[in-house]
Amino acid sequence: MCEEQCEGSPRRLRLRQHLRPARQRRPGDFRTRVSATSGVAAAAGPGDRLAALEAELASVRAELDDLNLLYQATIEHGEAVEDQLAEANLALQTTQKRLTEELTEAANYIFSILPEPRTASPVTEWLLLPSTELGGDSFGYHDIDADHMAFYLLDVCGHGVGAALLSVTAINVLRSAALPNTDFRDPGAVLSALNDAFPMERQHNMYFTIWYGVLTRSTGVLRYASGGHPPSVLRRADGSVLTLSTPGIAIGMMEAMSYRAAECTVGAGDRLHLVSDGTFEVETSPGQMLAFQDFVDRLARSETPGEVLDWVRGLNGPGPLPDDFSLLNIRF
Structure with a gap:
């Protein structure tokens, strides 16, 4: 039930849209981008360097947003699973109580x-x-x-x-x-x-x-x-x-x-x-x-x-x- 709810939620869809390009990056990509930016900075003027840094900052912020979305989705999924377990445990306790009462009633009848x-x-x-x-x-x-x-x-x-x-x-x-x-x-x-x-x-x-x-x-x-x-x-x-x-x-x-x-x-x-x-x-x-x-x-x-x-x-x-x-x- 939780899986279906999370699959179809707007938050999860937006998370997938953000994460799709992020998943294609490798751990060294940030350092590569910084090196590339430094290389461009050597040949470009101050305005170009500032624009490249702003673009890189925007990219990092996007990745941070993706991580926050993933964290929130994980929390929501965990809460849903916890609720399901609590409901199942309550149902089990109710059934066990009923069975115990019926066994007691049967035992009382045998002695009666x-x-x-x-x-x-x-x-x-x-x-x-x-x-x-x-x-x-x-x-x-x-x-x-x-x-x-x-x-x-x-x-x-x-x-x-x-x-x-x-x-x-x-x-x-x-x-x-x-x-x-x-x-x-x-x-x-x-x-x-x-x-x-x-x-x-x-x-x-x-x-x-x-x-x-x-x-x-x-x-x-x-x-x-x-x-x-x-x-x-x-x-x-x-x-x-x-x-x-x-x-x-x-x-x-x-x-x-x-x-x-x-x-x-x-x-x-x-x-x-x-x-x-x-x-x-x-x-x-x-x-x-x-x-x-x-x-x-x-x-x-x-x-x-x-x-x-x-x-x-x-x-x-x-x-x-x-x-x-x-x-x-x-x-x-």
Whole structure:
């Protein structure tokens, strides 16, 4: 824009007219003209010498005017560029502010759909800490009917807006039981239906892992199934520890997959911990990852999710965790 304004300005046109003959001169031209004038002076009278000097002075003044014009044009061009940079910087700041506000709004929405901690049995306590503004972890629990209650935690590959959108969509599908012809009391059937509903080819090549369990209150039977997800950890009231998982790949990676459920019984005083891989995939030293069994041992001794987070952060060292930290504790 500045280039065009300067190109067409009367000042620039006049500058070109003045500079055109000046550019054809060489640095020694002035000395040559003085020598020539001196040579003429030797053969001419005082009047001729004065006329030659006046002509030379006029030429020098013209060159000075040209230089002043060039200086003014340079200043004007610099000011125009500075104005353009200021406008661009203001637009960038405005856009950045808007994006930050939208990311904050999206993060607030993700947390708003998470369930309130339960104080009645089974009691729940949870902690979600995304590694970036928007993560791909989410979880939930709800009554399917008077005798059955579902618990689930999922982890979408990657981070950012795309992962968060897929995570929220899958959670809302589970909460609203929006999978046609699916018995939500059967964890295997739920995972198979999710796999059919969310093929990665239709989700920008994103997939997710999940652990889904259903408690039958009247019998204490807990049925569960997992798709590519870390095992959940069951600490019984007597101190024994079980890890609960079933074979199966992540949801959406391969079509027409069939997932099967397993089951165990839970009783008063038992605790179930649903985790994402971000809770334990940290380095204990350069190049050395935390062993899952060490994590299980520490998790089984914990009382709160915050206690586990502090321990993992201590292992990880300063800075954010490499992945989303999600932990859902359920006390029966």
